[in-house]
Amino acid sequence: MTGSAVRVRFSPAPTGFLHVGGARTALFNFLYARHVGGTYILRIEDTDVARSRTEWVDGIQDTLHWLGLAWDEGPFLQSDRFDRYLAAAARMHEAGLAYECYCTEDEVKARNDAALAAGRTPGYDGRCRDLTEAERSERRDEGRPVSLRFRTPTTGVSEFDDVVRGAVAVEWSTIPDFIIVRANGTPIFFLANAVDDLEMGITHVIRGEDLLDSTHRVLALRRAMGDDTVPTYAHLPLIVGADRAKLSKRHGAVSLEDFRDQGFLPEALLNYLALLGWAPEDGAEVLSAAELAAAFDLDRVTHSAAFFDHQKLEWINGEWIRRLPLAELVERVRPHAEARYGPGLDEDRLVGAVRIGQERATTLVQLADQMDFLFVDAAAFAIAPESWDRVAGTESLAAILDTVDAHLGDCEWTVEAIDLRPALEPLGVKPRKALPAVYAAIEGRHAGLPLFDSIHLLGRDEARRRIAAARARLG
């Protein structure tokens, strides 16, 4: 598993559920590690104590496991490692690479707003950058909060090569000094990120493009720690919502758990997510995790933001439902069916329904819903009003139901013998005209699982009872 020196990490902030953007990032890290035989690490970036929650730390891990994206090392919690970051920050301070800043958040914000209003470029104005020792002690005596701010270069260019973007360069003069330790004594993302990538020997940083600009600051921090090496960076195109804006917890993002609850298979989600921002050379669309890992490479990652297409996900999910062995599919459907109809379902009916539903299902939930007529209480069974409206006017309906009842009364109880078409032939009504009403009578809806199999699963008595009930509605 760790045949190469490649070390990658997925490093989510536990400030919410895992959504498709985060899952895709985890997946690409996972696939790359598997492709090259490297190590895939999980690191929780919970430096923002106020917003991180342990339930999200657990939730993210659960979801990752469900997806099959188990990590080789970790999880490492940055909140367990604050001393390291703070020590690094202290060294930078001593070396003059960082300085104490006494500005309050509100003051900085007010000055930024003023700069913007005046048409000037916002960003920390360097007020505390070159304070004398006397000025510093004066501010400390005032009881002002003390944060540590990193001194960025004022001249020159910061440049690095990104696997998917190519060379990315920016003038240092456009990057203001930034906080590395908050006034409350906790470290900031840039610092923790730089320290950990270095200490954990991360060789490839694969993450969203929203972090592209922060790379310059992290690299500056690495150099401040005396390290001139640069890991390989690969910034993935963003996954956007219908408005083409970045997905986030407060903007259009959907929890991966919701997809699970909606009846999507992890195989399908993985498969679809892999196709958002990457495509295999041979153009294949339906691939297993192993096939994805074999074909995946960073140099085929695309450049532009992608819209999450729910319809294509549904299609892939159907493909995966069809590929699952029957017994396996039954186990995937079972929890959804039990959630609806209670535990201890009749096994023959469940397996039978899954068997006839497999070739037409798009989601596990849809499949579980379609078999409701087999599990709902006899007393609770009812024909959907819309369906009855559609079929109530069927030509010769009374005769059709009488004929069906008679046929079910004395035919051999096999799917082949139940076939209603020969019995209906004398009535001169086409099966496609006559049968929807029988579907409604038996399944409660005019379209659903194959009728003859459904009748077979239902059993002779209950099937006839339902036909009789429908017949009674005609008066």
Place this chain on the structure above:
RNA sequence: GGCCCCGUCGUCUAGCGGCCCAGGACGCCGCCCUCUCAAGGCGGAAACGGCAGUUCGAAUCUGCUCGGGGCUGCCA
């Protein structure tokens, strides 16, 4: 506002100077199959943002322009 990134069918993409009057997939439309609905098969409509330039030749290279997005936080 400043900086950075991106721009091929509705959507996801293939394409890396001639094989492209642009290929595949989802979706959509039509036909076939059919016990309903699906699934499946066949066919169809549908795109290189714009303008210059380089070149014998550009979706592919360059510039400009327009458009979209990201960052600009004591969030990550």
